Amino acid sequence: MSPFELHYAFRAPEHAALLDDLTTVCPDAVRTYVDEDGSALLAGLRERLTDQPLGTHLSVCGPAPMMDAVLGLARTLGWPESRLHLERFALDEAPRRPFSVRLKSTDEVIDVPEELTLLEALEDRGIEVPYLCRQGVCGECRTPVVDGTPDHRDVFLTADERAAGDALMPCVSRCARGPLVLDL
Ligand code: FES
Incomplete structure:
Protein backbone atom coordinates (compact mmCIF):
# COMPACT_ATOMS: atom_id res chain seq x y z
CA MET A 1 0.00 0.00 0.00
CA ARG A 88 -18.55 16.79 -3.19
CA PHE A 89 -21.73 15.14 -2.09
CA ALA A 90 -24.59 15.60 -4.52
CA LEU A 91 -27.26 16.98 -2.23
CA ASP A 92 -30.83 17.21 -3.38
CA GLU A 93 -31.39 20.76 -4.65
CA ALA A 94 -35.14 20.42 -5.12
CA PRO A 95 -37.10 23.64 -4.44
CA ARG A 96 -37.92 24.34 -0.83
CA ARG A 97 -41.49 24.78 0.31
CA PRO A 98 -42.61 26.07 3.70
CA PHE A 99 -43.88 23.52 6.21
CA SER A 100 -44.49 23.11 9.93
CA VAL A 101 -43.30 20.64 12.52
CA ARG A 102 -44.66 19.84 15.95
CA LEU A 103 -42.44 18.95 18.90
CA LYS A 104 -43.67 15.89 20.73
CA SER A 105 -42.45 17.00 24.17
CA THR A 106 -44.18 20.39 24.23
CA ASP A 107 -46.72 20.32 21.38
CA GLU A 108 -45.01 23.46 20.11
CA VAL A 109 -45.55 24.09 16.41
CA ILE A 110 -42.64 25.56 14.47
CA ASP A 111 -43.07 27.05 11.03
CA VAL A 112 -40.22 26.52 8.59
CA PRO A 113 -40.29 29.11 5.78
CA GLU A 114 -38.72 28.27 2.46
CA GLU A 115 -35.65 30.39 3.15
CA LEU A 116 -34.74 28.48 6.32
CA THR A 117 -33.71 24.94 6.98
CA LEU A 118 -35.52 23.00 9.66
CA LEU A 119 -32.37 23.13 11.77
CA GLU A 120 -32.25 26.93 11.47
CA ALA A 121 -35.93 27.23 12.37
CA LEU A 122 -35.37 25.07 15.47
CA GLU A 123 -32.36 27.15 16.47
CA ASP A 124 -34.35 30.35 16.04
CA ARG A 125 -36.77 29.00 18.65
CA GLY A 126 -33.92 28.16 21.03
CA ILE A 127 -34.03 24.42 20.42
CA GLU A 128 -30.54 23.01 20.24
CA VAL A 129 -29.85 20.11 17.93
CA PRO A 130 -26.26 18.91 17.65
CA TYR A 131 -24.75 19.47 14.24
CA LEU A 132 -21.47 19.37 12.42
CA CYS A 133 -21.58 19.69 8.63
CA ARG A 134 -25.00 21.32 8.15
CA GLN A 135 -24.98 19.71 4.70
CA GLY A 136 -26.67 16.37 5.26
CA VAL A 137 -23.39 14.51 5.26
CA CYS A 138 -22.22 13.71 8.80
CA GLY A 139 -25.37 12.43 10.49
CA GLU A 140 -24.73 14.49 13.59
CA CYS A 141 -28.11 16.23 13.56
CA ARG A 142 -30.15 13.02 13.16
CA THR A 143 -33.52 13.65 14.79
CA PRO A 144 -36.23 11.08 15.52
CA VAL A 145 -39.56 11.43 13.69
CA VAL A 146 -42.70 10.09 15.32
CA ASP A 147 -45.27 11.08 12.69
CA GLY A 148 -45.44 12.40 9.15
CA THR A 149 -43.20 11.68 6.16
CA PRO A 150 -39.81 13.37 5.80
CA ASP A 151 -38.54 14.69 2.48
CA HIS A 152 -35.03 13.24 2.84
CA ARG A 153 -32.37 15.43 1.22
CA ASP A 154 -29.30 14.12 2.99
CA VAL A 155 -26.67 11.66 1.85
CA PHE A 156 -26.24 10.03 5.27
CA LEU A 157 -29.24 7.76 5.73
CA THR A 158 -29.36 4.42 3.97
CA ALA A 159 -32.22 3.57 1.64
CA ASP A 160 -33.74 1.38 4.35
CA GLU A 161 -33.49 4.16 6.93
CA ARG A 162 -35.12 6.59 4.51
CA ALA A 163 -37.92 4.16 3.87
CA ALA A 164 -38.44 3.64 7.61
CA GLY A 165 -39.04 7.39 7.91
CA ASP A 166 -38.37 7.46 11.65
CA ALA A 167 -35.51 9.95 11.53
CA LEU A 168 -34.38 12.89 9.45
CA MET A 169 -31.48 15.31 9.11
CA PRO A 170 -32.97 18.73 9.90
CA CYS A 171 -29.99 20.55 8.39
CA VAL A 172 -31.23 19.70 4.89
CA SER A 173 -34.36 17.54 4.98
CA ARG A 174 -37.88 18.87 4.94
CA CYS A 175 -41.44 17.57 5.01
CA ALA A 176 -43.01 15.46 2.26
CA ARG A 177 -46.29 14.82 4.04
CA GLY A 178 -47.40 16.29 7.35
CA PRO A 179 -48.08 16.80 10.05
CA LEU A 180 -44.43 16.15 10.80
CA VAL A 181 -43.87 15.42 14.48
CA LEU A 182 -40.35 15.32 15.90
CA ASP A 183 -39.30 13.52 19.05
CA LEU A 184 -37.86 16.69 20.57
S1 FES B 1 -25.30 18.46 10.58
FE1 FES B 1 -24.37 16.92 9.39
S2 FES B 1 -26.08 15.82 8.61
FE2 FES B 1 -26.96 17.51 9.62
Missing part, protein backbone atom coordinates in the same frame (compact mmCIF):
# COMPACT_ATOMS: atom_id res chain seq x y z
CA SER A 2 1.22 3.50 -0.76
CA PRO A 3 2.04 5.57 2.32
CA PHE A 4 -0.67 8.03 3.34
CA GLU A 5 -1.74 10.39 6.10
CA LEU A 6 -5.32 11.06 7.14
CA HIS A 7 -6.04 14.45 8.68
CA TYR A 8 -9.35 14.46 10.53
CA ALA A 9 -10.79 17.71 11.93
CA PHE A 10 -13.88 18.00 14.13
CA ARG A 11 -15.38 20.70 16.33
CA ALA A 12 -15.39 18.62 19.51
CA PRO A 13 -14.62 15.01 20.42
CA GLU A 14 -18.32 14.16 20.55
CA HIS A 15 -18.53 15.13 16.87
CA ALA A 16 -15.78 12.74 15.83
CA ALA A 17 -18.14 10.05 14.64
CA LEU A 18 -15.51 8.25 12.57
CA LEU A 19 -12.57 8.44 14.95
CA ASP A 20 -12.84 4.97 16.49
CA ASP A 21 -13.10 3.32 13.09
CA LEU A 22 -10.21 5.29 11.66
CA THR A 23 -7.88 4.68 14.55
CA THR A 24 -8.69 0.96 14.37
CA VAL A 25 -8.04 0.70 10.64
CA CYS A 26 -5.01 2.98 10.32
CA PRO A 27 -3.86 4.11 13.78
CA ASP A 28 -0.46 5.38 12.64
CA ALA A 29 -1.82 7.44 9.77
CA VAL A 30 -4.48 9.48 11.57
CA ARG A 31 -3.80 13.03 12.73
CA THR A 32 -6.65 14.75 14.53
CA TYR A 33 -7.59 18.36 15.10
CA VAL A 34 -10.18 19.64 17.54
CA ASP A 35 -10.97 22.70 15.57
CA GLU A 36 -13.82 25.22 15.83
CA ASP A 37 -12.87 27.39 12.88
CA GLY A 38 -10.51 25.34 10.74
CA SER A 39 -7.38 27.21 11.82
CA ALA A 40 -5.75 24.20 13.50
CA LEU A 41 -6.38 21.99 10.49
CA LEU A 42 -4.96 24.56 8.10
CA ALA A 43 -1.91 25.13 10.29
CA GLY A 44 -1.23 21.40 10.45
CA LEU A 45 -1.76 20.95 6.74
CA ARG A 46 0.40 23.92 5.83
CA GLU A 47 3.30 22.16 7.49
CA ARG A 48 2.60 18.80 5.87
CA LEU A 49 1.81 20.10 2.39
CA THR A 50 5.08 21.92 2.12
CA ASP A 51 7.29 18.86 2.41
CA GLN A 52 5.51 16.14 0.48
CA PRO A 53 7.48 14.29 -2.20
CA LEU A 54 6.69 14.94 -5.84
CA GLY A 55 3.73 12.82 -6.94
CA THR A 56 1.83 13.05 -3.64
CA HIS A 57 -1.91 13.50 -4.05
CA LEU A 58 -4.30 15.41 -1.79
CA SER A 59 -7.91 14.24 -1.45
CA VAL A 60 -10.42 16.31 0.53
CA CYS A 61 -13.85 15.41 1.76
CA GLY A 62 -16.16 17.33 4.08
CA PRO A 63 -18.11 20.59 4.33
CA ALA A 64 -17.66 22.84 1.30
CA PRO A 65 -16.01 25.78 3.14
CA MET A 66 -13.43 23.44 4.65
CA MET A 67 -12.69 21.83 1.29
CA ASP A 68 -12.34 25.22 -0.37
CA ALA A 69 -9.93 26.39 2.34
CA VAL A 70 -7.75 23.28 2.15
CA LEU A 71 -7.60 23.25 -1.64
CA GLY A 72 -6.89 26.98 -1.65
CA LEU A 73 -4.00 26.40 0.73
CA ALA A 74 -2.61 23.65 -1.48
CA ARG A 75 -2.81 25.87 -4.57
CA THR A 76 -1.08 28.69 -2.70
CA LEU A 77 1.70 26.27 -1.86
CA GLY A 78 2.07 25.37 -5.51
CA TRP A 79 0.26 22.04 -5.71
CA PRO A 80 -0.83 21.39 -9.32
CA GLU A 81 -4.51 20.78 -10.06
CA SER A 82 -3.67 17.27 -11.27
CA ARG A 83 -2.78 16.26 -7.70
CA LEU A 84 -5.84 17.78 -6.02
CA HIS A 85 -9.02 15.77 -5.54
CA LEU A 86 -12.25 16.45 -3.75
CA GLU A 87 -15.47 14.63 -3.11
Whole structure:
Protein backbone atom coordinates (compact mmCIF):
# COMPACT_ATOMS: atom_id res chain seq x y z
CA MET A 1 0.00 0.00 0.00
CA SER A 2 1.22 3.50 -0.76
CA PRO A 3 2.04 5.57 2.32
CA PHE A 4 -0.67 8.03 3.34
CA GLU A 5 -1.74 10.39 6.10
CA LEU A 6 -5.32 11.06 7.14
CA HIS A 7 -6.04 14.45 8.68
CA TYR A 8 -9.35 14.46 10.53
CA ALA A 9 -10.79 17.71 11.93
CA PHE A 10 -13.88 18.00 14.13
CA ARG A 11 -15.38 20.70 16.33
CA ALA A 12 -15.39 18.62 19.51
CA PRO A 13 -14.62 15.01 20.42
CA GLU A 14 -18.32 14.16 20.55
CA HIS A 15 -18.53 15.13 16.87
CA ALA A 16 -15.78 12.74 15.83
CA ALA A 17 -18.14 10.05 14.64
CA LEU A 18 -15.51 8.25 12.57
CA LEU A 19 -12.57 8.44 14.95
CA ASP A 20 -12.84 4.97 16.49
CA ASP A 21 -13.10 3.32 13.09
CA LEU A 22 -10.21 5.29 11.66
CA THR A 23 -7.88 4.68 14.55
CA THR A 24 -8.69 0.96 14.37
CA VAL A 25 -8.04 0.70 10.64
CA CYS A 26 -5.01 2.98 10.32
CA PRO A 27 -3.86 4.11 13.78
CA ASP A 28 -0.46 5.38 12.64
CA ALA A 29 -1.82 7.44 9.77
CA VAL A 30 -4.48 9.48 11.57
CA ARG A 31 -3.80 13.03 12.73
CA THR A 32 -6.65 14.75 14.53
CA TYR A 33 -7.59 18.36 15.10
CA VAL A 34 -10.18 19.64 17.54
CA ASP A 35 -10.97 22.70 15.57
CA GLU A 36 -13.82 25.22 15.83
CA ASP A 37 -12.87 27.39 12.88
CA GLY A 38 -10.51 25.34 10.74
CA SER A 39 -7.38 27.21 11.82
CA ALA A 40 -5.75 24.20 13.50
CA LEU A 41 -6.38 21.99 10.49
CA LEU A 42 -4.96 24.56 8.10
CA ALA A 43 -1.91 25.13 10.29
CA GLY A 44 -1.23 21.40 10.45
CA LEU A 45 -1.76 20.95 6.74
CA ARG A 46 0.40 23.92 5.83
CA GLU A 47 3.30 22.16 7.49
CA ARG A 48 2.60 18.80 5.87
CA LEU A 49 1.81 20.10 2.39
CA THR A 50 5.08 21.92 2.12
CA ASP A 51 7.29 18.86 2.41
CA GLN A 52 5.51 16.14 0.48
CA PRO A 53 7.48 14.29 -2.20
CA LEU A 54 6.69 14.94 -5.84
CA GLY A 55 3.73 12.82 -6.94
CA THR A 56 1.83 13.05 -3.64
CA HIS A 57 -1.91 13.50 -4.05
CA LEU A 58 -4.30 15.41 -1.79
CA SER A 59 -7.91 14.24 -1.45
CA VAL A 60 -10.42 16.31 0.53
CA CYS A 61 -13.85 15.41 1.76
CA GLY A 62 -16.16 17.33 4.08
CA PRO A 63 -18.11 20.59 4.33
CA ALA A 64 -17.66 22.84 1.30
CA PRO A 65 -16.01 25.78 3.14
CA MET A 66 -13.43 23.44 4.65
CA MET A 67 -12.69 21.83 1.29
CA ASP A 68 -12.34 25.22 -0.37
CA ALA A 69 -9.93 26.39 2.34
CA VAL A 70 -7.75 23.28 2.15
CA LEU A 71 -7.60 23.25 -1.64
CA GLY A 72 -6.89 26.98 -1.65
CA LEU A 73 -4.00 26.40 0.73
CA ALA A 74 -2.61 23.65 -1.48
CA ARG A 75 -2.81 25.87 -4.57
CA THR A 76 -1.08 28.69 -2.70
CA LEU A 77 1.70 26.27 -1.86
CA GLY A 78 2.07 25.37 -5.51
CA TRP A 79 0.26 22.04 -5.71
CA PRO A 80 -0.83 21.39 -9.32
CA GLU A 81 -4.51 20.78 -10.06
CA SER A 82 -3.67 17.27 -11.27
CA ARG A 83 -2.78 16.26 -7.70
CA LEU A 84 -5.84 17.78 -6.02
CA HIS A 85 -9.02 15.77 -5.54
CA LEU A 86 -12.25 16.45 -3.75
CA GLU A 87 -15.47 14.63 -3.11
CA ARG A 88 -18.55 16.79 -3.19
CA PHE A 89 -21.73 15.14 -2.09
CA ALA A 90 -24.59 15.60 -4.52
CA LEU A 91 -27.26 16.98 -2.23
CA ASP A 92 -30.83 17.21 -3.38
CA GLU A 93 -31.39 20.76 -4.65
CA ALA A 94 -35.14 20.42 -5.12
CA PRO A 95 -37.10 23.64 -4.44
CA ARG A 96 -37.92 24.34 -0.83
CA ARG A 97 -41.49 24.78 0.31
CA PRO A 98 -42.61 26.07 3.70
CA PHE A 99 -43.88 23.52 6.21
CA SER A 100 -44.49 23.11 9.93
CA VAL A 101 -43.30 20.64 12.52
CA ARG A 102 -44.66 19.84 15.95
CA LEU A 103 -42.44 18.95 18.90
CA LYS A 104 -43.67 15.89 20.73
CA SER A 105 -42.45 17.00 24.17
CA THR A 106 -44.18 20.39 24.23
CA ASP A 107 -46.72 20.32 21.38
CA GLU A 108 -45.01 23.46 20.11
CA VAL A 109 -45.55 24.09 16.41
CA ILE A 110 -42.64 25.56 14.47
CA ASP A 111 -43.07 27.05 11.03
CA VAL A 112 -40.22 26.52 8.59
CA PRO A 113 -40.29 29.11 5.78
CA GLU A 114 -38.72 28.27 2.46
CA GLU A 115 -35.65 30.39 3.15
CA LEU A 116 -34.74 28.48 6.32
CA THR A 117 -33.71 24.94 6.98
CA LEU A 118 -35.52 23.00 9.66
CA LEU A 119 -32.37 23.13 11.77
CA GLU A 120 -32.25 26.93 11.47
CA ALA A 121 -35.93 27.23 12.37
CA LEU A 122 -35.37 25.07 15.47
CA GLU A 123 -32.36 27.15 16.47
CA ASP A 124 -34.35 30.35 16.04
CA ARG A 125 -36.77 29.00 18.65
CA GLY A 126 -33.92 28.16 21.03
CA ILE A 127 -34.03 24.42 20.42
CA GLU A 128 -30.54 23.01 20.24
CA VAL A 129 -29.85 20.11 17.93
CA PRO A 130 -26.26 18.91 17.65
CA TYR A 131 -24.75 19.47 14.24
CA LEU A 132 -21.47 19.37 12.42
CA CYS A 133 -21.58 19.69 8.63
CA ARG A 134 -25.00 21.32 8.15
CA GLN A 135 -24.98 19.71 4.70
CA GLY A 136 -26.67 16.37 5.26
CA VAL A 137 -23.39 14.51 5.26
CA CYS A 138 -22.22 13.71 8.80
CA GLY A 139 -25.37 12.43 10.49
CA GLU A 140 -24.73 14.49 13.59
CA CYS A 141 -28.11 16.23 13.56
CA ARG A 142 -30.15 13.02 13.16
CA THR A 143 -33.52 13.65 14.79
CA PRO A 144 -36.23 11.08 15.52
CA VAL A 145 -39.56 11.43 13.69
CA VAL A 146 -42.70 10.09 15.32
CA ASP A 147 -45.27 11.08 12.69
CA GLY A 148 -45.44 12.40 9.15
CA THR A 149 -43.20 11.68 6.16
CA PRO A 150 -39.81 13.37 5.80
CA ASP A 151 -38.54 14.69 2.48
CA HIS A 152 -35.03 13.24 2.84
CA ARG A 153 -32.37 15.43 1.22
CA ASP A 154 -29.30 14.12 2.99
CA VAL A 155 -26.67 11.66 1.85
CA PHE A 156 -26.24 10.03 5.27
CA LEU A 157 -29.24 7.76 5.73
CA THR A 158 -29.36 4.42 3.97
CA ALA A 159 -32.22 3.57 1.64
CA ASP A 160 -33.74 1.38 4.35
CA GLU A 161 -33.49 4.16 6.93
CA ARG A 162 -35.12 6.59 4.51
CA ALA A 163 -37.92 4.16 3.87
CA ALA A 164 -38.44 3.64 7.61
CA GLY A 165 -39.04 7.39 7.91
CA ASP A 166 -38.37 7.46 11.65
CA ALA A 167 -35.51 9.95 11.53
CA LEU A 168 -34.38 12.89 9.45
CA MET A 169 -31.48 15.31 9.11
CA PRO A 170 -32.97 18.73 9.90
CA CYS A 171 -29.99 20.55 8.39
CA VAL A 172 -31.23 19.70 4.89
CA SER A 173 -34.36 17.54 4.98
CA ARG A 174 -37.88 18.87 4.94
CA CYS A 175 -41.44 17.57 5.01
CA ALA A 176 -43.01 15.46 2.26
CA ARG A 177 -46.29 14.82 4.04
CA GLY A 178 -47.40 16.29 7.35
CA PRO A 179 -48.08 16.80 10.05
CA LEU A 180 -44.43 16.15 10.80
CA VAL A 181 -43.87 15.42 14.48
CA LEU A 182 -40.35 15.32 15.90
CA ASP A 183 -39.30 13.52 19.05
CA LEU A 184 -37.86 16.69 20.57
S1 FES B 1 -25.30 18.46 10.58
FE1 FES B 1 -24.37 16.92 9.39
S2 FES B 1 -26.08 15.82 8.61
FE2 FES B 1 -26.96 17.51 9.62
